Amino acid sequence: MxxxxxxxxxxxxxxxxxxxxxxxxxxxxxxxxxxxxxxxxxxxxxxxxxxxxxxxxxxxxxxxxxxxxxxxxxxxxxxxxxxxxxxxxxxxxxxxxxxxxxxxxTDGKGALMALKANNESPADKKIVILGAGGASRAISYSLAEETREIMILNRTLEKAESLVKDLSSKFGNKVRSGKLCRNLLRKELKEADLLINATSLGMHPNEDKTPVKKNLLRPDLPVFDLVYDPLETRLLMEAKSVGAKTIEGLTMLVYQxxxxxxxxxxxxxxxxxxxxxxxxxxxxxxxxxx
Ligand SMILES: NC(=O)c1ccc[n+]([C@@H]2O[C@H](COP(=O)([O-])OP(=O)(O)OC[C@H]3O[C@@H](n4cnc5c(N)ncnc54)[C@H](OP(=O)(O)O)[C@@H]3O)[C@@H](O)[C@H]2O)c1
Known part of the structure; x- marks a missing residue:
């Protein structure tokens, strides 16, 4: 150079x-x-x-x-x-x-491109997104344009509600919110086609943390983790171990x-x-x- x-x-x-x-x-x-x-x-x-x-x-x-x-x-x-x-x-x-x-x-576009590059089209899916911070706001907006239903679960419920309120003027009631807790996770993941972690749980130096217990994961539920340090988070490792498809946050980082x-x-x-x-x-x- x-x-x-x-x-x-x-x-x-x-x-x-x-x-x-x-x-x-x-x-x-x-x-x-x-x-x-x-x-x-x-x-x-x-x-x-x-x-x-x-x-x-x-x-x-x-x-x-x-x-x-x-x-x-x-x-x-x-x-x-x-x-x-x-x-x-x-x-x-x-x-x-x-x-x-x-x-x-470009975060939302990056997430969409990362999904598509991994042959995961969001079309006609129910997507569960964990987190309601900056990254979640960006990807929720982009995905809502292309998918059937989005459920946003966050530790602080008010933040998820505020995000859904902002999205509702454009996307009506196809985007909903709830508190990130075990019972609601179990219920929502049962009918989900894709799980996305947009919380910082599992990020270095807290590699031992995961937002979803392994027993709620299943082989036909692909998991996309936005966290890219480490490359393979505990959530992705556990998803892989139950036979699920996994998508790393690094792909999104590169596409954005x-x-x-x-x-x-x-x-x-x-x-x-x-x-x-x-x-x-x-x-x-x-x-x-x-
Ligand atoms: N791959 C990429 O290209 C890319 C791009 C952007 C971001 N990211 C990654 O995405 C993650 C989120 O980034 P961000 O910019 O959205 O951050 P942010 O605005 O600070 O939001 C953090 C989110 O994580 C949740 N959270 C944090 N600690 C938690 C805990 N102990 N239990 C449950 N929830 C917890 C927060 O919940 P509360 O609202 O309750 O605090 C909030 O929803 C980071 O790891 C970041 O590196 C990756």
Missing amino acids: TIQGTTKICALIGDPVEHSLSPCIHNAAFQRLKFDYVYVAFQVRREELAKAIQGVRSLKIHALNVTMPLKVDVIQYLDRVDDVVKMVGAVNTILNDEGSLIGYN GAASFEIWTGKKAPIQVMLEAAQEKIEAPKSGIV
Whole structure:
């Protein structure tokens, strides 16, 4: 890669960012396609966000990814957001279009593409989604457009109810909510065609945690876990052990990155290159990740 006067800069902003896979995924794609782009990561604390966005404008940085804890706060500094962001209330992708900052959210699209890449079409399914945070909001919106029925279960019931209320104006009563508890899980999973974990349960360093006990899983219930660190969560391991199909969160991470790449470059993303770069990075010893 030759960095020169014309090189377009794309960056991740958030806090922390040092373990992010995004620089590795995007730089692999830029290099393979010989694009004059580079991707870097900037640690930006919440209180520095306004100045950081001013810097993006002044330095004419071409594009951003936005991660925790800035995904919601950043909206106030943008010139426009797309319809998905209006519903989801969070931005993970920004394009600097000749000085105008436009916000997008590619998480929902990434989840849909990951499912389809694994031959799991959401069409005419009952999907149970666990969690009602930012990721759940994004994927619930995208899936509701394509599926028959969605049940959102969350530890804090009010958050699930508020998400369903937001979705109901567009999707009527095909999306429902409930409290994430054993009894309701048992009842809802009985008729479910797909289970998606959008909680952070099972994520490093709490690998021993799982949102669903093994005895509620079954061979004909595919499980998609958004958590990608570790690659195979306890939920996915247990689903696999009962004979169920499993889909890893890393696939979604790569597809949401690919959707950002396409917004920034106007060109098709090299998915396989991005997937291999992410796998290589995540499988590297943790001490080697800087
Ligand atoms: N693969 C990808 O591309 C991708 C993209 C985005 C996010 N993710 C992953 O998805 C997960 C959620 O991310 P997010 O951005 O939605 O986070 P978030 O907004 O902080 O939401 C966290 C969710 O997890 C639930 N939760 C946390 N601890 C819990 C516990 N002990 N018991 C039950 N529920 C618990 C929360 O429930 P309450 O509302 O009750 O607190 C909430 O629903 C993270 O692991 C993140 O890494 C993956």
